[in-house]
Amino acid sequence: MMMESDGWILVGKEDDQGRSDAQNVHDSFASDIDKFVDGLRACLWPLNTYIHDTPELAFKEYKAHKVLTEFMQSQQDWQVTTSAYGIETAWVAVYDTGVTGPVVSFNVEMDALPDIGHACGHNLIAMASLAAGLATVEMVKRHKLPGKVVVFGTPGEEGMDGGKIRLLNAGAYKGVDISLISHPGILNNSPLVRTTAFSVLDVEYFGHPAHAAKSPWLGINALDALIIAYNAVSVLRQQTMPTDVIGMHISNGGAASNIIHAYAAGVCVLRAATVSRLKELQQKVSDCFRAGAQATSARVNIKVTDGYADHVPNRILARLYTKYWNMLPDVPNPPIPMEGQFTWIQSSTDQGNISYAMPSVNASFAIPPGPHGGQPHSADFKEAAGTEAAFLRSMRVGKALAGTAVDVLKTPRLIDDIKEQWRQDIEGI
Numbered sequence: 001m002m003m004e005s006d007g008w009i010l011v012g013k014e015d016d017q018g019r020s021d022a023q024n025v026h027d028s029f030a031s032d033i034d035k036f037v038d039g040l041r042a043c044l045w046p047l048n049t050y051i052h053d054t055p056e057l058a059f060k061e062y063k064a065h066k067v068l069t070e071f072m073q074s075q076q077d078w079q080v081t082t083s084a085y086g087i088e089t090a091w092v093a094v095y096d097t098g099v100t101g102p103v104v105s106f107n108v109e110m111d112a113l114p115d116i117g118h119a120c121g122h123n124l125i126a127m128a129s130l131a132a133g134l135a136t137v138e139m140v141k142r143h144k145l146p147g148k149v150v151v152f153g154t155p156g157e158e159g160m161d162g163g164k165i166r167l168l169n170a171g172a173y174k175g176v177d178i179s180l181i182s183h184p185g186i187l188n189n190s191p192l193v194r195t196t197a198f199s200v201l202d203v204e205y206f207g208h209p210a211h212a213a214k215s216p217w218l219g220i221n222a223l224d225a226l227i228i229a230y231n232a233v234s235v236l237r238q239q240t241m242p243t244d245v246i247g248m249h250i251s252n253g254g255a256a257s258n259i260i261h262a263y264a265a266g267v268c269v270l271r272a273a274t275v276s277r278l279k280e281l282q283q284k285v286s287d288c289f290r291a292g293a294q295a296t297s298a299r300v301n302i303k304v305t306d307g308y309a310d311h312v313p314n315r316i317l318a319r320l321y322t323k324y325w326n327m328l329p330d331v332p333n334p335p336i337p338m339e340g341q342f343t344w345i346q347s348s349t350d351q352g353n354i355s356y357a358m359p360s361v362n363a364s365f366a367i368p369p370g371p372h373g374g375q376p377h378s379a380d381f382k383e384a385a386g387t388e389a390a391f392l393r394s395m396r397v398g399k400a401l402a403g404t405a406v407d408v409l410k411t412p413r414l415i416d417d418i419k420e421q422w423r424q425d426i427e428g429i
């Protein structure tokens with residue numbers, strides 16, 4: 001099937017599900033965004049390479065912060081705040097039409113991993129969101145659309161102390177209606193991505209020391225308490241759900257083998273499909289910890305550290321993203337799954353916390369893999385994330401994210417439907 005309109009030619013291609021690339025009728029925004037972002041490539045490619053080749057750890061993204069904010073400052077009509085909200089490497093760029101309307105936002109990640117550099121491909125996330133923000137504003141200007149476009153430089157995604165959570169708590173997202181971001185991998189192209197919620201439980205037992213041979217009856221064995229807890233957790237695993245993950249190790253197993261141990265400690269990492277399930281799991285694991293204390297008379301101290309919430313994707317935003325992704329020329333493999341089909345990624349992101357605060361899309365996109373087919377957080381993926389082919393995929397993502405935002409800005413009351421969907425999703429959890 002071939003369709004032609006306004007010089008924009010779409011060659012339809014039936015896929016396995018019998019859908020057609022050209023099923024969605026021509027939308028001039030898609031071709032305009034496509035051309036505009038292609039025009040940005042020459043200035044974004046050097047930025048991409050610089051960030052990829054200059055890896056900086058969480059909250060130390062000083063160089064990325066500098067080049068990205070300088071770049072945004074060089075763009076007309078953007079208000080740029082460096083070191084925003086008291087976070088050295090956070091930044092905010094705002095384009096305000098001055099006309100009341102939806103506030104759409106994009107998150108730019110910048111941090112790399114210890115030793116293996118940009119093995120999570122955050123350079124590509126940055127480029128997709130920059131392209132999306134700039135293309136959205138270009139369409140806003142050309143078509144006199146209302147509202148506001150915000151690009152957030154969000155540091156420190158790797159680890160437990162998410163920059164997005166810090167920004168959320170500081171009020172950075174106040175008044176923002178939607179948040180859009182993407183993440184590279186090698187397996188999926190999907191805007192309907194769920195990630196896991198996680199938390200860390202530290203457990204300590206305080207016993208009473210005694211000579212193990214002369215007077216063990218005077219002691220309280222903290223290590224015994226920990227072993228009972230460890231075994232109780234192992235038994236608990238038989239009754240957990242397939243999406244629950246409990247990992248545990250002993251971080252302090254006592255001082256010596258000829259004394260009754262006065263102190264022992266362990267660390268437990270929990271993952272679950274949702275924050276509410278995570279809370280249930282925390283309760284169950286804490287009960288196991290208390291069982292160790294009860295059995296031995298040791299005193300127990302449990303510390304819960306919240307990690308990231310699961311990501312709740314917005315279906316309406318995902319539908320818009322899919323529409324643009326499939327309208328752009330040369331749809332790459334694999335195709336986006338059927339509408340409503342979630343893609344589960346067994347990892348966690350602070351965009352999850354954002355998704356509990358407002359409608360969110362965290363689009364997964366496949367880049368051409370490295371020679372060893374390495375997944376994110378491998379040296380192989382780091383190489384793959386620095387290639388021009390990967391950069392071009394990030395540009396395609398930027399186009400689809402921009403289309404999503406433009407639809408929200410140009411369609412009256414669509415934002416209300418998106419927010420209603422979000423409310424139902426969050427209440428459902």
Ligand SMILES: [Zn+2]
Pocket residue numbers: 120158376377
């Ligand atoms: Zn990562």
Ligand SMILES: [Zn+2]
Pocket residue numbers: 120121122157183
């Ligand atoms: Zn990542």
